[in-house]
Structure formats: structure tokens, C-alpha cells
Amino acid sequence: MSESNLRLTPNQEVILAALRLHRRYGLEILAAIESNGGKQIGFNSLYPNLKKLEKKGLVQSEWGDEPPEAHSGARRKYYRITAAGIRALEIKQELLAGVAAWRPETEGA
């Protein structure tokens, strides 16, 4: 997987973090983020971001066992993080750790 595919936007990062330990459906991801006081992702941006992550191979989806919703006939999908998704999160965390630890080289030392 190319390096650019592992780059994450802040929203994608928090979505991946929500999926790190459990498979979840969309509303559950929002609830997980919100109940932990995190930045609330706009409802309308959650699903486009999930699809982008899926296209990049960072998450994969599977149909839930629940029956289709009575009015719209829509089914529920569960999302699960992939190994590449975990790697993308690790890269982000390494970057943050690297930024925190960086010190300028002392001149003339």
C-alpha cells in the first residue's frame, strides 16, 4: 500500500480509532466519539469518510444480521478496521510522538 493511502484526515483518524477494538456501525461510531468528549463528526460527513476509508482498504464492511429498516428498507452495515488501518493509525501516532520529541540542533556545538 502506498504511503499516500495511509494518510489520514483528523475525521478519518478518529473514525479509525473508534473501530480499533470493536466492529461498529455508523451511529455507534458517532456515539463512541461523542460519549468520550471527542470532536463530534458531522452526521453527513461520517459515511462519505467511511467509504473513503473502505476504498483505501483501511476498513472493511459487512452486513449486519438485523432485518431491513421498516420504512426505508435499508440494511445495517458494520465496519471493521484492517491491518492497513491499524498501520495508518500507528504512523499517525509515531508522527505525533516524533513531533513531540523533536528538538532543534544546537548551533556551534
Add this chain to the structure above:
Amino acid sequence: MNEKDIELAERTGQFARRFPQVWQEYQDWLRAIVSSREELQQRYSQGLASLIFRWRLLYFGLYVAAMAGRQALVQSLHQVSKRQSKRAAVPVLEQGALTTQSLQIKRTHFILQRIATLLAVAELTLCGLAAITGVMLAFYYQPTAVGAHASLHAIAYQITNGNLILSLHNIAGNGLIILALVQIVVMFLGRQFMRSWLTAWISGICLALATIGLSWTAIILNWDQTGFWRFKIELSIIGSLPAGSFLREVLAGGSAINTLTLQHMYTLHSYILAIAALLLSVIHLTAHIFQEKSWAQTAPESWCSSEDTSTI
């Protein structure tokens, strides 16, 4: 939340099911919208909850429609490029020769694509420069028959840096025409390699037309002998076209060339065409960046690194 909201959700579902591929991908979004209504009711007043619910449904519907449109466009472009590649295929060539040819085509594509993107950047820069200098000139320019020539003379010889600004405006305008025309040629040469050139192609042609229009409307703005007589001749040519008298009326504001003509030309030049050219150059550059990004995914690393293309 009333029955109407539920009915709206049903209708949105019916609409989305018209596009099976998109529905397959995004139906869980609609389910989430419907499932979220109870929470909305608890959090907000009935009116506001209903408003948010409807907004979410509307956004979903628009998104689905946009995705369906995009898929249809991609499919049709894919079919067109498939047909073209079938026509271009030479059956007698051996496999090795075909691979080499394919690499050469990709290499040519890369060069043409990169040139086109750079030209689009240059066009936008010139357009911006012409706009900024144009605004500066507008501070002193008087679009009247009596004042036009005198005000330009004052800009050129009396106002600080006026000559520099006027020259930059002229150079940017003329440079823009040249680049827009060169760009059309570059895109024409690369047409068989370009995947989604339609936006870039059409915006490029419109940009070239807008720049020529800008140059033409500037003829009379100098209000000198050359400009006046040239405009008079060209206006009479326009007048002889079908519906020419109407066009002449719109462009010149009557049969004579006077202050009204100057004001018409000034408005067309400074507001309509200048804004159109700026918008078109932005669209044109955006289209090229997207094109280059999609192309860079398949290009060998040695031709262009993904870092390079992603930062343009």
C-alpha cells in the same frame, strides 16, 4: 417527528434504490438517518428535530444522486476510452513491442499532462495578475469619451508606478491569450491519453474565448485613433451578421460609438469577462490537478513521485 417525515424517508429510500450500485454502498447511511430520529426528538424541539431530519435526508438524496451521476460519467468515459484503445490496437505487433509502445504512450501522456498542468498554473497566475492590476487601474480610469484617454495618459505618466501597472496588465492579458491557445494545442495532442479531459478541455476552450473577448473589449478602452477605427470596422462586421443589429445594440449601446459604448465595453471587460476568466482558470487548473492525480496512481515512480503530484 410526524408522518410526513417518515413518508419522506420512504420516498428517499425509493429514490436511492433506483441506483442499485450506490444503494448497495450507502443504504446503511439512510438507515442511520431513520434510526437517529428518536435521539433527535429527545435532544431538540419537534420543529427543529424535524428540520434536521429532513436536512439529513435531503443531503443523503443529493449525495446519492451525485454519486450515481459520477458513476454514470465514469462508465461512459471508460467505454469511450475502451473503444478508442480498441481502434488503436495493432494486432500484428508482438507482446514485447506492445508493452514498449504502451510505456511510450504513458510517458508521452505524462509529459503532456505535466505541461498542461503547468500551463494551467501559469494561466491562473496571469489571470490573477491581470485582475489585480485591473483593479488598480480602475481606481484612476474614467470610462467616458472625454476622460478615457486623458485618464490613461495620467496613469502612464503621472501616477506613481502607473506605467508599470499598465504594462503588467497588458502583458498579463496578452500572455493569457497565448497560453490559453497553446494549452488547447497541448490538450489536443494529449486527447487520446486523457481520461477525464472533458472538464479541462471545455473550460480551456471557454477560457481562451474569454481571454480573446477580454482583449477585444479592451480595444476601445484606450480611446485612441487606432482603437476607435478598428472597433468601428469590427462593429460594422458584427452588425452585418444575422441578429447583428441586436448584438451591436448590446455591445455598443446604439449605432454610434460614444461614452455609452465605452461604458458597455468597460462593464463587459471588467466585470463579466474578467470574472468569467478567473472562474474558468480556477476550474481549468482544478480539472488538471484531478486528472494528474488519477494518472499518477498508475505511472511508474521514476516519472513522477506521488509526493510531487499531490502537492501541486
